[in-house]
Amino acid sequence: MPTDPRPTLTRAKVASQSTARAPAKTKMRGESGSGARRVSAETVAANVMRLLEERVFLPGDRLIEQDLADRFGVSRGPVREALRILEAKSVVRIEPMRGATIARLTDEEARESVDASAVLFGLAARRAAARAEAKGLKALKEHVARLREMIGLEIEPKAFFRQTLRCGRVVLEMSGSPRIAKLVVDVRFGAPDYYGPLGFTTSDLRRQAYASWRALAAALESRDGDQAERLGRKVHDDAMEAALKVAP
Amino acid sequence: MPTDPRPTLTRAKVASQSTARAPAKTKMRGESGSGARRVSAETVAANVMRLLEERVFLPGDRLIEQDLADRFGVSRGPVREALRILEAKSVVRIEPMRGATIARLTDEEARESVDASAVLFGLAARRAAARAEAKGLKALKEHVARLREMIGLEIEPKAFFRQTLRCGRVVLEMSGSPRIAKLVVDVRFGAPDYYGPLGFTTSDLRRQAYASWRALAAALESRDGDQAERLGRKVHDDAMEAALKVAP
């Protein structure tokens, strides 16, 4: 029974335990901390990634440790850890004693990342085909159907692109392979230059992408691993082709 | 002229500048620092990797920050950065407020890593086929020839395995795709359980591996990308099959 008023209280700090998780103690960690109990380093890394997606940071930009520390309200320690995390993902580049910069990829390097992500996604699709369940298939079909609806709509290309990402996420979940899924995402984001591919500007490109996704869904339903892998790569290539059309 | 006795010397520390790179100042960084001017964090990460390969650290082992700091003669700061690097490679696992442990992979997770590495190596082989140069081909053939010589020899299986690694490294170099090459290595080492695969115990397994490598070399020579990718995966599968024979 927790009604006990706690008679023998030696350390005062324990008192705040019962009052639910007082957050004002540590000074507002992170900027918009979406996570629950993450450590500063991870929060900082996630926030840098967000600013990267929002085009606040651009490839080649210098990242000053103290600046990031001030911006996110932490000290340089966690910032340095965050930079190491991002370096391992090839998102930033660290030169000893020279500091960190947002990775600026050559076209060749970007191509490598995209190709790598494509074959990994192909592998995920193959695995998804081997264990396709009704639930996942249903979700994928619905997402693909929305893709079709968006072909003729007058929306910004980014919305269409985001929908393809959602389709991809479903396939990754269906693969039941979290490690491979993580790799696909990490490698893809390792190419910051090709971030918000504003491709899919013409209805032709969209129709092509929809056709590929629909075929992939069909391959998964018939549990055809070879076809699934091939089409998994194809949807990737479609997206890149569309992206290259707008930013060559 | 540096003969000037420096009349207006505001900060004294600049004095040690002229005497060439006194190394005794900072207390012997690293344990056996093979690198030249690396920062502590990278040295620590590399040393942990080495100890991992030498089976000093085993999957599931707890990594105490202070222990590592003492062992390598640095403070906890660089150690924490090193752990972040290793975590990003999935070599160690960090739980907030609970510390770091050497990743212990389930069979499923290990399989995922190996499969991912295999398809990435297949991609590298395809790229190598597209740009195969005489020099690389020659080197590869020589390495593969040594592989054949090692089939019947009474050597420890590890030596044969290492030789296949050397062959793989040549292919990765031939691919001219450093990013993909790095991914192959990182993903492969992300599965510490399958480290020193002591496979290739029987001459049958070795003969099989040699045949695959020889076929891969031939595919590269004839610039057949499809075959190269297929065989690139096969040599990977051979290695894993051999490893599974010894430690199921």
Next chain:
DNA sequence: ACCATCTGGATTGTTGACAATATAGCCGAC
């Protein structure tokens, strides 16, 4: 004996300070 509770030590998370290095700007020699 069993259970919850309470310690005290061990370990992680974070910070501020200091040292080492690089960089941009200044100055004088030519």
Next chain:
DNA sequence: GTCGGCTATATTGTCAACAATCCAGATGGT
């Protein structure tokens, strides 16, 4: 003007100390 060296500042690398948290063993009640 241009070049090379010097200096002041900015920035990174490192460390030791403090705070927060977790964990194993002790403690006490039933």
